[in-house]
Amino acid sequence: MDLLALADFNLVARHGGFGKAARATGRPKATLSRRVTELELALQLRLFERGARALKLTEEGRALYERTALLLTELDETAAAISSGAEKPRGRLRISAPLLFSQTAMGKISAGFALKYPDVRLEITTEDRAVDMIEEGYDLVIRVNPPPDESLVGRAFLHDRLVVVAPPDIVLPSPSQPVPGVVRGGAGSETWNVMTTKGPTKIRIDPVLVLSSLIMVRDAVRAGVGAARLPISLVSHDLAAGTLMHWGDVENSEVALWALYPSRLLLSARVSALLDFLMQAFPKGTPEELAAYIGG
Known part of the structure; x- marks a missing residue:
């Protein structure tokens, strides 16, 4: 594939027309049109629908643009870095992160990163849904126990687990007796499978309070x-101080936080810098490290 023709196609797609792209870049309109036509012939695909007054990407054209725009940007950045003799992180870095991690750690992480890399403009969006990185323009997403996704790669940088905790004046009852519980999500009776110091047990919960955040x-x-089920990193200081009691670990409740990005190929300096920053903040990736980071 002709990379120059591909670059011209991306230029036209980004500006929304041959004339607009020509005016923005000083390139001849006829040259841009010819290069895009050559690319269409080489691919045996129509990339634009050409109307009398408007130019619109075809479905194939939009797919090609979404998959190549980031790669071409990274190529430009890599070439600029090589020519300057050093690759320095710069530019906008958009991240999507889950609510709890954002509330407890991302403020401190983003501040430290901004101080270390002042040429990077960090933008963080907080939401628990699985965003579409390409469609919504994110450079990196942080997700909890993400399902396999062939379009993304990444690494786990933190681990945590759920524990059942309660105030000191509430005693762990027998399995047949319900205990007042604070739960996240829908209401209704619940049974928690918990591993205590005496072995596995079931705790019946009467949800007296239903809340939307941990x-x-x-x-x-x-x-x-x-009582409640909470990440140990969120309550370890309370447990150490004795203000909350540890009833046991929730069975099969291990969670991992992953940093995901579209491709290892030509990973930008700013994404690499953030990945390194996360690994430096949590070198072992343990709940204890997260608890210390939150409380530090």
Whole structure:
């Protein structure tokens, strides 16, 4: 494939027309049109629908643009870095991160990263849904236990697990007796499978409070409302101080935080820098490290 023709195609697609691309770059309109036509002939695909007044990407053209625009940008950045003798992180870096990690750690992480790399403009969006990186323009996403995705690669940089905690004045009951509980999500009776110091047991929960975030759940448990399932990193300081009691670990509740990105090929300096920064912040990736980072 002719990379110059591909670059011209991306130029036209980004500006929304041959004339607009020509005016923005000083390139001849006829040259851009010819190069795009040559690319279409080489691929045996129509990339644009050419109307009398408008130019619109075909479905194939949009797919090609979405898959190649980032790669061409990385090529430009790599060439610029090589010509200058050093690759320095710069430019905009868009990240999507889950709510709890954002609330507890991303503020400190982003501040430290911004101080270390002042030429990078960091933008962080907080949401738990699985965003479409390419369609929504993210450079990196942080996800909890993500399902396999052939279009993304990455690494796990943190691990955590759920524990059942309660205020000191609430005693762990027998399996047949329900205990007041603070839960995240839908209401209704629940049974938790927990590994205690005496072995596995079941804890019946009467949800007296249903909340939408784990920070809210933790604060309610601290106030004495009831028991809850929470990440150990979020309550380890309370357990150490004795203000909350550890009833046991929730079975099969291990979680991993992954940093994901579209491709290892030509990974930008700014994404590489953030990955390194995360690994330096959590070199072992343990819940204890996260707890210390949150409390530090």
